[in-house]
Amino acid sequence: MIKRVVLGIALPIGVLGIAILAVTVFSRAVSGPEPLFTIEHTTEIDASPAHVWSILLDLERWPEWNTYAIGVEVEGEVAIGTRLVVTIVQDDWPDPLVVTPVLTRLDPGRELGWHGSLGLEGVHETDHYFQLDPLPTGGTRFHHAEEFRGWLAGLVPEEADRIHTLHAFERMNADLKARAESTD
Numbered sequence: 001m002i003k004r005v006v007l008g009i010a011l012p013i014g015v016l017g018i019a020i021l022a023v024t025v026f027s028r029a030v031s032g033p034e035p036l037f038t039i040e041h042t043t044e045i046d047a048s049p050a051h052v053w054s055i056l057l058d059l060e061r062w063p064e065w066n067t068y069a070i071g072v073e074v075e076g077e078v079a080i081g082t083r084l085v086v087t088i089v090q091d092d093w094p095d096p097l098v099v100t101p102v103l104t105r106l107d108p109g110r111e112l113g114w115h116g117s118l119g120l121e122g123v124h125e126t127d128h129y130f131q132l133d134p135l136p137t138g139g140t141r142f143h144h145a146e147e148f149r150g151w152l153a154g155l156v157p158e159e160a161d162r163i164h165t166l167h168a169f170e171r172m173n174a175d176l177k178a179r180a181e182s183t184d
Contacts, residue, residue: 035147
């Protein structure tokens with residue numbers, strides 16, 4: 001009787017453990033250092049990098065100008081290693097999407113970015129970042145990108161779903177440009 005109970009518990013736990021190990025090994029094999037794909041958009045802003053940076057870093061005021069989706073909010077301290085709370089509301093989603101990435105890129109006045117993942121390493125990982133480069137005119141080249149890794153990211157159809165993210169990036173960049181140029 002005891003053997004059956006132990007076997008009844010140990011067998012499912014063992015199978016689950018093997019499944020988790022297999023997913024982890026497969027995920028790491030599929031997800032290398034190079035992204036599976038990158039979605040990116042660049043725009044030129046007629047405002048100084050310092051001014052654009054000040055708007056970008058004021059996370060509490062993002063909802064005032066940023067229509068990345070219907071709305072986006074970012075909460076957390078701007079410091080390497082900090083876990084942020086990013087809430088994205090889209091008109092075609094029933095509920096807001098809340099992600100909790102870790103701030104991984106911070107080069108004041110030049111770059112801000114975070115790394116997000118879903119559970120196990122290699123399943124679905126993203127690096128979302130913003131880069132600011134000064135232009136000879138005194139303006140800013142603003143580059144907005146997200147790199148995708150992991151086997152789940154590989155299931156995203158090439159153009160069908162990725163185009164929505166690209167349009168969201170274009171919209172955010174245009175919003176940032178409008179905000180920076182109107183307040184410079």
